[in-house]
Amino acid sequence: MAEPAPRGPVRIERFGEAALLVVLGDRVDAAVNDRVRRLTARLGVRAAHMAGLGAPVPAYASVLLPFDPLVLEEAAVRDMIAVALDAAGGPSMTADRTGIISVPVRYGGPDGPDLAEVAARTGRSEADVVRLHAAVEYRVFCMGFVPGFPYLGLVPKELALPRRATPRLHVPAGSVAIAERQTGIYPADTPGGWHLIGRTDLPAWDPRREPPALLEPGARVRFVPV
Amino acid sequence: MLAVVDPGPLLTIQDAGRPGLGRLGVPPSGACDWWGLAVANLLVDAAPGAAALEVTFGGCTLEAIETCVVGLGGADLGAERDDGRPLRRGTAHRVPAGARIRFTGAERGMRAYVALAGGIAVGAWMGSASTYAPGRLGFADGRALQAGDQLAPRRPGDLDAVGSVWPVRLAPYPADKRGPLGIVTGPDLDAAPDGALEALVAAAWRVSTSSDRMGLRLDGPSLGPGNEIVSHPLLPGAVQLPPDGRPIVILVDGPTIGGYPVLGVVPAADLPRLGQLRPRDEVRFTPLDAEAARAQSRRQHELLDRAAATLRADAIWLRLADRAGG
Numbered sequence: 001m002a003e004p005a006p007r008g009p010v011r012i013e014r015f016g017e018a019a020l021l022v023v024l025g026d027r028v029d030a031a032v033n034d035r036v037r038r039l040t041a042r043l044g045v046r047a048a049h050m051a052g053l054g055a056p057v058p059a060y061a062s063v064l065l066p067f068d069p070l071v072l073e074e075a076a077v078r079d080m081i082a083v084a085l086d087a088a089g090g091p092s093m094t095a096d097r098t099g100i101i102s103v104p105v106r107y108g109g110p111d112g113p114d115l116a117e118v119a120a121r122t123g124r125s126e127a128d129v130v131r132l133h134a135a136v137e138y139r140v141f142c143m144g145f146v147p148g149f150p151y152l153g154l155v156p157k158e159l160a161l162p163r164r165a166t167p168r169l170h171v172p173a174g175s176v177a178i179a180e181r182q183t184g185i186y187p188a189d190t191p192g193g194w195h196l197i198g199r200t201d202l203p204a205w206d207p208r209r210e211p212p213a214l215l216e217p218g219a220r221v222r223f224v225p226v
Numbered sequence: 227m228l229a230v231v232d233p234g235p236l237l238t239i240q241d242a243g244r245p246g247l248g249r250l251g252v253p254p255s256g257a258c259d260w261w262g263l264a265v266a267n268l269l270v271d272a273a274p275g276a277a278a279l280e281v282t283f284g285g286c287t288l289e290a291i292e293t294c295v296v297g298l299g300g301a302d303l304g305a306e307r308d309d310g311r312p313l314r315r316g317t318a319h320r321v322p323a324g325a326r327i328r329f330t331g332a333e334r335g336m337r338a339y340v341a342l343a344g345g346i347a348v349g350a351w352m353g354s355a356s357t358y359a360p361g362r363l364g365f366a367d368g369r370a371l372q373a374g375d376q377l378a379p380r381r382p383g384d385l386d387a388v389g390s391v392w393p394v395r396l397a398p399y400p401a402d403k404r405g406p407l408g409i410v411t412g413p414d415l416d417a418a419p420d421g422a423l424e425a426l427v428a429a430a431w432r433v434s435t436s437s438d439r440m441g442l443r444l445d446g447p448s449l450g451p452g453n454e455i456v457s458h459p460l461l462p463g464a465v466q467l468p469p470d471g472r473p474i475v476i477l478v479d480g481p482t483i484g485g486y487p488v489l490g491v492v493p494a495a496d497l498p499r500l501g502q503l504r505p506r507d508e509v510r511f512t513p514l515d516a517e518a519a520r521a522q523s524r525r526q527h528e529l530l531d532r533a534a535a536t537l538r539a540d541a542i543w544l545r546l547a548d549r550a551g552g
Contacts, residue, residue: 013413016463016491017519021413026456040249057248057459059483064248064459069520070527143251144457144483147361188360207351207362213250 010085012078018069019054022081025061028181030154032061033141037218039063042084053077058217059142060151100137101219103185103200104226105176107133111199114164118178118195122159130225132156133197138183138221148187148205148213152221155181167193174199176223183223185214198223227291227382228342230375231326234285236439237371239346239364240339242275244354248459248482255356255363255478258337258439258501261400261530262300266341268534269297269318270387271541272380276345277355279377281338283504284331288340290321294379295343295387301335301401301502316392320385335401336504343387344380358479386545390537397533400495400526401502408496408514408522409465413458414487418467419450423489426465426473427511435505439479442503444472452487460484463492463500465511475500493519495526 011023022039025032036058043056043065052071057064067077107130108115119126138152155178163179168191171177175186177194186192187205204214215221230237240263243256257263257280264274272278279288284303298305298315305313308326313319315338321327329338348355348365357364365371406427415423426449434443448471460466464476466486475492476484477500492500493514503509 014410014516015413015461015488016410017493017516017523019461019491021458023413023458028456055246055249057482059456059458061456062458064461066245066461069516070524074516142457142483143249144481145251147250147252147358147363149251188362190360205361207368212352212361217249 012081014074015064019064019066020074020077020081022063022065022085023061024063028060028141028153030139033139033153036061036063039084040217042087043081046080046084053080059144099220101215101221102224103176103202103221105134105198105200105223107198107225112176112197114177114195115197118159118161118197121161124158129159129197132159133178133183134223134225136222138223140215140217140219140221141182142217143213143215146188146190146205148215150184150204150215150219150221152183153181155183157181161195163193164195167191168196171196172199174201174203176200227294227379228296228321228340228377229289229291230371230373230377231287231289232285232373233371234282234287234329236282237286238280238357239277239348239355239371239377240280240357241277241345241355243356243478244352244363247352248461251482252352252361252363253358253479253482254462255358256354257339258478259300259339259401259498260501261498261526262337262339262502263341264299264530265316265392265399266297266299266339267345268537269299269316269390269392270295270341270343272297272341272343272345274530274534276341277348278342278346279340279371281329281340283336284329286329288327290323290325290327291376292382293323293385294321294382295319295385296321296327297341297387297390298338299341299392300337300339302332303335303338304330304332305338306330316394318387318390320388335502337501342377342379343382343384347378347380386541389544390540393533393536396536397529400498403499406510406512407499408493408519409490409511410493410516410519411490411513412488414452414455415489417453417455417487418489419452422449422452422467423513425449426489427513429510431473431509433503433505433507433509437503437505439477441477441480442475442500442509444475444509446472448472454485455487457483457485460488461491463494463497464488465490465492477501493522495519495522
């Protein structure tokens with residue numbers, strides 16, 4: 001039996017004339033994100049079958065629902081959200097059937113140039129950092145920054161560090177990084193301010209693959225040292 | 227068939243974009259000025275959201291490899307033939323083989339659209355031909371077009387559209403409108419400093435030179451730092467308040483989530499205007515009720531539909547006249 005989902009006050013805010021933002025919480029929190037995921041799933045089913053309703057976009061603690069105001073009235077969309085919230089608020093009735101995706105990682109060395117610094121700043125050995133990072137089953141809370149970048153949580157408290165003071169201009173694709181209580185995989189060569197602790201050969205984003213994104217919001221992930 | 231001789235600062239293929247993929251971190255992309263794209267396409271009997279060229283600023287030169295017809299929409303970027311003959315926007319022009327089209331730049335507007343008969347023949351990546359480099363989506367792995375690239379029409383040899391003219395008095399370009407941009411307020415006014423919205427509306431802003439298809443940075447008085455919020459999804463038109471207090475307006479290639487407070491969202495009817503702003507242009511905002519924004523959108527789509535119907539009727543008469551021997 002899952003823990004009861006938090007039922008804090010939900011705000012529905014206007015996001016322009018053609019979208020509503022459902023705010024379910026004000027922090028990065030696994031239970032709140034759980035509710036985000038279920039609300040997104042329910043709204044996604046509606047959107048797939050309903051003219052004028054756009055695909056919902058989840059973030060940590062909120063869901064954006066675009067709609068075509070030339071087709072649907074805002075009040076009707078608010079009603080749909082209320083119905084979906086009721087259904088998404090209680091404990092999940094179905095087992096979570098999402099498989100766990102294993103991501104092989106080469107930690108440290110040239111693949112993880114910040115591993116030593118992370119170890120020093122958290123007062124642990126490099127082996128300890130790797131063990132802690134790889135011990136947790138993560139969830140994709142949301143995606144963004146660039147296509148396919150997963151914001152995964154939650155990293156063990158012991159490893160929580162603020163972002164680097166000066167972001168790198170060039171982070172190689174496949175880099176596995178941490179910041180605060182989150183971890184992610186860089187899908188492409190981009191600038192980046194997270195601590196690079198390892199690298200994977202599994203591309204997080206490949207436009208020639210179907211689907212291009214390795215992960216999606218709600219996916220379960222484990223990092224496996226190789 | 228058109229060849230790129232000189233792409234200018236940025237030349238890409240754009241269509242109506244790929245909305246609905248925000249959950250994967252993929253922005254909608256597509257034409258910055260969706261109306262300008264629709265005009266160019268409708269002139270050459272293509273779907274309003276078909277793939278066309280988005281020309282940025284001046285400096286682009288194209289050459290016809292085979293005789294073709296091009297529809298010009300969006301900003302008037304001083305297009306002319308290499309013999310100096312001006313190519314008016316809002317018109318479908320015949321470009322004979324070997325002739326060149328130059329965009330010499332102009333006083334106003336940022337992006338022009340060049341459409342080919344039936345649209346540009348190009349593939350789709352996640353449902354759209356739009357170029358989006360960070361996702362490697364679009365023609366040639368999402369890179370901008372370069373000298374030597376060639377673009378073919380879906381209906382090669384079809385010159386029927388030559389001479390079509392956009393009924394501009396019936397359906398004027400939204401980007402030609404003057405006056406403040408609308409802004410539907412919210413959702414994060416609670417996280418903004420007191421009076422930030424009033425100050426946003428009171429000030430005259432200047433578009434910063436560090437603006438692109440991802441967003442417009444606005445120079446002007448600082449509105450004060452917003453409180454950091456838990457990142458939430460974003461859409462084009464969102465006006466964010468970063469720590470330096472100077473607003474950023476998200477455009478079509480912009481981030482799909484963000485942690486700066488959003489003071490308001492520029493409505494769809496004004497997005498073509500946003501897409502045509504150039505560095506140093508002045509920008510003002512005025513709060514707009516959501517219902518008023520929807521009414522503007524409805525009116526805009528009605529005008530586009532009527533203009534498209536007018537073009538179709540004109541095309542039938544043109545063809546009949548041709549067959550009757552002129």
